[in-house]
Amino acid sequence: xxxxxxxxxxxxxxxxxxxxxxxxxxxxxxxxxxxxxxxxxxxxxxxxxxxxxxxxxxxxxxxxxxxxxxxxxxxxxxxxxxxxxxxxxxxxxxxxxxxxxxxxxxxxxxxxxxxxxxxxxxxxxxxxxxxxxxxxxxxxxxxxxxxxxxxxxxxxxxxxxxxxxxxxxxxxxxxxxxxxxxxxxxxxxxxxxxxxxxxxxxxxxxxxxxxxxxxxxxxxxxxxxxxxxxxxxxxxxxxxxxxxxxxxxxxxxxxxxxxxxxxxxxxxxxxxxxxxxxxxxxxxxxxxxxxxxxxxxxxxxxxxxxxxxxx
Amino acid sequence: xxxxxxxxxxxxxxxxxxxxxxxxxxxxxxxxxxxxxxxxxxxxxxxxxxxxxxxxxxxxxxxxxxxxxxxxxxxxxxxxxxxxxxxxxxxxxxxxxxxxxxxxxxxxxxxxxxxxxxxxxxxxxxxxxxxxxxxxxxxxxxxxxxxxxxxxxxxxxxxxxxxxxxxxxxxxxxxxxxxxxxxxxxxxxxxxxxxxxxxxxxxxxxxxxxxxxxxxxxxxxxxxxxxxxxxxxxxxxxxxxxxxxxxxxxxxx
Ligand SMILES: Nc1ncnc2c1ncn2[C@@H]1O[C@H](COP(=O)(O)OP(=O)(O)O)[C@@H](O)[C@H]1O
Ligand SMILES: [Mg+2]
Numbered sequence: 001x002x003x004x005x006x007x008x009x010x011x012x013x014x015x016x017x018x019x020x021x022x023x024x025x026x027x028x029x030x031x032x033x034x035x036x037x038x039x040x041x042x043x044x045x046x047x048x049x050x051x052x053x054x055x056x057x058x059x060x061x062x063x064x065x066x067x068x069x070x071x072x073x074x075x076x077x078x079x080x081x082x083x084x085x086x087x088x089x090x091x092x093x094x095x096x097x098x099x100x101x102x103x104x105x106x107x108x109x110x111x112x113x114x115x116x117x118x119x120x121x122x123x124x125x126x127x128x129x130x131x132x133x134x135x136x137x138x139x140x141x142x143x144x145x146x147x148x149x150x151x152x153x154x155x156x157x158x159x160x161x162x163x164x165x166x167x168x169x170x171x172x173x174x175x176x177x178x179x180x181x182x183x184x185x186x187x188x189x190x191x192x193x194x195x196x197x198x199x200x201x202x203x204x205x206x207x208x209x210x211x212x213x214x215x216x217x218x219x220x221x222x223x224x225x226x227x228x229x230x231x232x233x234x235x236x237x238x239x240x241x242x243x244x245x246x247x248x249x250x251x252x253x254x255x256x257x258x259x260x261x262x263x264x265x266x267x268x269x270x271x272x273x274x275x276x277x278x279x280x281x282x283x284x285x286x287x288x289x290x291x292x293x294x295x296x297x298x299x300x301x302x303x304x305x306x307x308x309x310x311x
Numbered sequence: 312x313x314x315x316x317x318x319x320x321x322x323x324x325x326x327x328x329x330x331x332x333x334x335x336x337x338x339x340x341x342x343x344x345x346x347x348x349x350x351x352x353x354x355x356x357x358x359x360x361x362x363x364x365x366x367x368x369x370x371x372x373x374x375x376x377x378x379x380x381x382x383x384x385x386x387x388x389x390x391x392x393x394x395x396x397x398x399x400x401x402x403x404x405x406x407x408x409x410x411x412x413x414x415x416x417x418x419x420x421x422x423x424x425x426x427x428x429x430x431x432x433x434x435x436x437x438x439x440x441x442x443x444x445x446x447x448x449x450x451x452x453x454x455x456x457x458x459x460x461x462x463x464x465x466x467x468x469x470x471x472x473x474x475x476x477x478x479x480x481x482x483x484x485x486x487x488x489x490x491x492x493x494x495x496x497x498x499x500x501x502x503x504x505x506x507x508x509x510x511x512x513x514x515x516x517x518x519x520x521x522x523x524x525x526x527x528x529x530x531x532x533x534x535x536x537x538x539x540x541x542x543x544x545x546x547x548x549x550x551x552x553x554x555x556x557x558x559x560x561x562x563x564x
Pocket of ligand 2: 044045046085159160
């Protein structure tokens with residue numbers, strides 16, 4: 001199937017000479033939630049802005065549903081709704097007017113019932129006649145989403161959607177995003193919060209210093225790189241690891257009261273059983289144990305420290 | 312053609328103007344009224360007719376031009392500068408609208424407003440002086456062309472400006488002096504020969520005289536020359552706007 005968005009060798013050099021994107025290539029599939037993960041200044045907003053037509057690329061190309069975003073900008077752009085990172089709004093406009101404006105701008109005939117349902121869904125209906133300047137930050141964020149959805153886009157970009165957003169709104173937002181995906185809308189969100197990518201995304205791309213250093217299914221990423229950790233609380237603290245337990249994957253913590261075993265579920269499926277048997281043979285007892293799966297955060301930190309070492 | 316898009320921008324701009332109605336209509340009307348009281352009545356009573364037109368009536372075309380030029384420029388420049396300033400321009404840039412459509416929306420609204428303003432000033436003037444318009448159709452043609460041209464010019468200024476000072480610089484430092492020196496209050500034939508020649512380099516002289524010809528059938532320069540000058544300026548503005556959008560100058564950098 002043709003990718004919904006295809007980015008090819010995209011570079012952006014800002015007028016000051018700063019290279020914000022360097023030969024980025026990326027495919028986004030129809031109907032997926034794609035998380036673009038990267039630290040501040042990595043180039044996430046720049047990439048989105050070029051795809052949406054807000055800034056010009058220095059070189060490279062973007063196609064949206066097969067339409068080049070420069071030569072066929074009308075077809076390309078009419079598919080896309082964008083919720084930008086910054087809350088830029090017309091302070092003096094009313095909620096209703098600004099959403100109506102967005103729909104018209106994207107070439108859609110007026111549809112008051114459509115706008116009503118979007119405003120209701122985002123709990124903005126009661127505020128429809130209010131000026132934007134009277135809204136709270138969270139309401140403004142929802143209003144930006146309403147504007148982006150007003151023309152029924154097939155692709156939705158959310159640039160750091162949860163920055164400065166409370167837990168409640170975040171939950172609602174994710175619910176809405178999942179609902180949109182069920183309708184077949186492709187969703188691209190950027191974040192520098194790993195938990196967000198982990199919670200929401202089907203696929204994750206990691207961007208760093210203007211380069212995409214990894215694109216992977218979230219599930220595959222977790223198992224491929226995911227490490228587990230087993231912690232055993234020993235009945236009697238050990239001064240040192242017995243010879244039979246000397247290996248790279250075992251260590252002592254907490255003054256010898258805790259034994260930590262890090263393992264890869266893929267590479268050594270019987271590791272835990274082996275360890276427990278050895279402990280039994282050595283007569284080392286333990287009172288409790290926990291396992292912990294390494295999060296995307298660990299993976300991410302590992303990647304940013306050692307880029308391109310994935311195999 | 313994304314006509315819904317044009318309409319959205321146009322209506323948005325008209326709504327903005329409605330909100331600033333007092334500032335955008337009342338202030339030019341008041342200042343025009345003051346000019347009529349001071350120059351038309353007080354001083355004008357001691358002035359002879361110029362080209363057979365009473366002084367009070369003689370200054371009407373120039374006063375209309377003064378408001379038209381400054382208001383067209385400030386409306387259109389503000390209209391495009393504000394979204395740049397607040398960041399809301401992102402939406403227009405990401406929308407499936409061509410640059411022709413963007414210009415139609417923004418400049419169309421600014422032009423409309425200038426025309427409304429011009430009509431109001433003419434009505435205001437009627438309260439002070441009795442005047443007849445000899446070539447009403449040409450009067451409207453000049454009114455529309457001038458509003459359009461200077462709204463385009465304002466649009467360019469709004470894109471070029473990267474601060475509020477620059478936004479006010481051009482109307483204040485360039486347009487106002489040019490209008491005052493362009494024969495609003497006098498016929499350039501009243502100047503010494505040297506300054507008459509200098510005046511011919513002032514484009515506003517042609518605007519005012521073309522407009523005055525439409526009113527009274529008399530002027531310092533031929534109306535054909537006036538018309539040609541406006542059209543040249545109009546074409547130049549269109550060319551610059553075309554270039555701005557082609558290169559993304561200060562918009563899609
Ligand atoms: N208009 C601009 N001019 C010059 N540099 C810019 C501009 N916009 C962004 N940058 C720089 O490009 C880099 C990437 O920015 P951005 O895409 O906003 O990153 P992110 O969204 O990942 O935080 C940053 O170092 C930023 O300073
Ligand atoms: Mg960003």
